[in-house]
Amino acid sequence: MHNPTAQSHAGNDAQQRPLPPFQLSVQSSEMAVREALGGFIACLNPLQLDLEEISTVELVLAEALNNIVEHAYPVAMPDQPIRISCVHRRDGLWITISDKGHPMPDGQVPIGMAQDIDVDIMDMPEGGFGWFLIKDLAKDVSYCRKGQENCLDLRLAVAVRRAI
Amino acid sequence: MELSTKTEGHMQVVSVLHSRIDAAVALAFKEAMRSQTDGGADTVLLDLQKVDFIDSSGLGAIVATMKHLSPDRKLVLAGLTPAVDKVFRLTRMDSVFSVFSSLHDAVEAQSA
Incomplete structure (x- = not known):
């Protein structure tokens, strides 16, 4: 029998279990952004996020990655590395x-x-909507330059786990 | 960028057949819209029901299309899926365009 209460409970349980940290890399290009987004969202499958949460994750990541492809790596520097890592903490996904x-x-x-x-x-x-969307949808956005690397940290308040 | 176009009443309906309008296709989308709407009806309805993802580049391309058609012609939108609707709402662009929930509603409003 269809039981929506049990289903949503299962969904919450899935979000209660932390997702193991993961990392993925792509070579900078506009098509690589799609590849990275698809790969990243697939890694979140065990969390059973709803479509609203997935669209938030995808939009923030897309804007951040597009900025790198368009500004950090100019046309004269194709196929440069972009690395994305994700750690699931109680307050969401730290990327x-x-x-x-x-x-x-x-x-x-x-x-x-x-x-x-x-x-x-x-x-x-x-144009000029990208950083607005990132700052609107993500929390704790911070940037630093470490040697020759740009590091952008941000938190997405999805799959937030209850204190037990 | 694949688009299909037809005439409904006094409107030209352009349907986007791709599921994404993102940075990779924003320029191609803009150019395809220009060529598809060249010499068409005064009102162009952009049907987005098949689009399940748009980023700020895609949004910019839709704004550019609206500006290209101005001032004599109008761009209206229909069939925004939740993820597309979110981008329009957050940037408040939903207040700049006439947005209809479906193709049917848009056609009815236009012929009213």
Whole structure:
């Protein structure tokens, strides 16, 4: 018999068990971003996240990876490494994304203000939404330059585990 | 970027046949939209029901399409899946476009 209560309980149990840490690497390119996203989401399967949570994870990661492909690694530097690691803690998924490309301007991540859309149609922004989305959806976003590497740390408050 | 197009009443309906409008295809999408809508109806309805992922590059390409059609022609949207709807809501772009829940609703509103 269909029992939604038991099903959702099973889902919670899945999120109660920590996912083992994992890491994946791709070579920088726009298509590699898709590959990385697909691989990353597949690794989250045991958590049985709902579609809303998966879309949050995918969007934040996509924006962070697109920034690396577009800015850290310019066209003259194709196929450079991007590494993504994930640790599941009580307060969600802690993700570190690192690359060996150009550092962030001013050594920090952009403020990520919401774009002003109360403007004439012809002045409507076509870009600059990426960091806003990352900062809106992710927590504890921090960036540092370690030697020749960029490291972006962030937390996604999904699969949060109850204190037992 | 595969698009299909048809005429419904006074509207040109352009359906995106890909499941993603992301950085990898944003430019191709923008160019395909320009060529598909060239010389078409005043209102272009972009049918996004098959699209289950959009990033800020894809959003930018849709905004660019709207600006390209302006000021004489209008771009309206229909069939936003939850993940696509989220990007429009968070960036408040849902207030810039007329957004219809389905193709049917959009066609009805247009002929009303």
